[in-house]
Amino acid sequence: MKGVWGLDESENSIFLSWFLTFGVCLFEENPYGWLGSTRIDYEIGDGSSTSAWFDYWCVNGPLCTSISPREIARAGFTLQDTVADVSIGETWNWPEAWRNLFPVLIHADAIQRNLSVQDQVLWMNGNKLHEFSSSEVWNSIRSREPQVDWVNVVWFSQCIPRHAFLMWLIMRRKLLTQDRILRWGADRRRNMNMMCCLLCYENFDSHEHLFFECKFSAQVWRLVRDKPSMSSVQPKRNLIVEWLSERARSKTAANFICRLIVAASAYIIWQERNNRLFRNHARPPDIVADAIVETIRYKLMGTRFKKTPRVMALLQEWEVQEGCLDDNGG
Numbered sequence: 001m002k003g004v005w006g007l008d009e010s011e012n013s014i015f016l017s018w019f020l021t022f023g024v025c026l027f028e029e030n031p032y033g034w035l036g037s038t039r040i041d042y043e044i045g046d047g048s049s050t051s052a053w054f055d056y057w058c059v060n061g062p063l064c065t066s067i068s069p070r071e072i073a074r075a076g077f078t079l080q081d082t083v084a085d086v087s088i089g090e091t092w093n094w095p096e097a098w099r100n101l102f103p104v105l106i107h108a109d110a111i112q113r114n115l116s117v118q119d120q121v122l123w124m125n126g127n128k129l130h131e132f133s134s135s136e137v138w139n140s141i142r143s144r145e146p147q148v149d150w151v152n153v154v155w156f157s158q159c160i161p162r163h164a165f166l167m168w169l170i171m172r173r174k175l176l177t178q179d180r181i182l183r184w185g186a187d188r189r190r191n192m193n194m195m196c197c198l199l200c201y202e203n204f205d206s207h208e209h210l211f212f213e214c215k216f217s218a219q220v221w222r223l224v225r226d227k228p229s230m231s232s233v234q235p236k237r238n239l240i241v242e243w244l245s246e247r248a249r250s251k252t253a254a255n256f257i258c259r260l261i262v263a264a265s266a267y268i269i270w271q272e273r274n275n276r277l278f279r280n281h282a283r284p285p286d287i288v289a290d291a292i293v294e295t296i297r298y299k300l301m302g303t304r305f306k307k308t309p310r311v312m313a314l315l316q317e318w319e320v321q322e323g324c325l326d327d328n329g330g
């Protein structure tokens with residue numbers, strides 16, 4: 001696949017391969033391979049990496065929409081032929097009779113091969129052609145919604161990706177908590193009657209309960225919230241997120257640590273819940289709190305901050321001596 005598209009060294013080659021594979025499914029439903037007003041387009045160079053029949057290099061679309069595989073084979077071509085295979089020098093190699101049978105070929109006369117360059121993959125978005133890039137394609141086809149007010153609480157520079165992803169699931173209420181399972185049906189409700197929150201053994205677990213209204217979670221939160229100066233923030237998800245949202249645009253190291261510790265707390269509490277559920281392994285709140293603090297310490301050791309006296313003092317509080325280099329995290 002790499003050789004075909006001539007994008008060997010590019011990070012886009014993987015995406016392009018995926019996209020073209022995905023495009024095959026679309027192609028079955030729509031021979032033009034259209035995604036609304038977007039499509040992959042080709043600028044012909046030497047013609048060696050563009051399919052003569054299936055790629056969109058002619059103005060009216062892929063030639064296969066007009067010329068059947070039977071006719072292609074009857075003329076001595078194969079379905080694997082490239083644009084280079086169907087041309088000789090500056091002219092096209094197909095039968096003269098095809099010109100009358102398939103008027104679409106008249107448009108091909110306007111296209112000249114340039115043997116000194118490779119074919120180029122382009123991305124058509126609306127009426128504009130762009131150089132193909134994964135970001136260009138993604139921005140064309142993704143759905144867009146208004147930005148949520150908690151976006152900077154969850155996603156921020158130098159966050160811990162797996163923690164951020166869990167926070168995103170929590171904010172979207174997508175974790176498979178017991179209250180969601182119970183809504184699935186009466187049979188599961190009977191099975192779940194024996195279940196309760198495995199952290200406090202009271203009530204079912206839910207997003208609100210686990211983060212952090214559960215007695216266990218609240219205890220963990222109270223043990224970790226002092227270090228990042230969040231002592232006044234009560235163990236309730238909406239209050240914590242509200243507190244962080246008000247400060248999320250600030251790029252101070254202190255606010256960075258606050259967001260880190262909330263995400264780490266959620267992640268490690270969810271991990272503790274799953275360990276109890278699936279591995280029958282339980283830890284007391286103080287050990288869980290220690291794990292959260294240690295996780296943040298290790299993260300701070302590898303985080304790059306501006307070396308300011310305030311940042312250095314903050315890192316000392318976290319017993320992080322070095323590892324703070326120049327960056328805008330402070």
Ligand SMILES: [Zn+2]
Binds near residue numbers: 198201
């Ligand atoms: Zn609980």
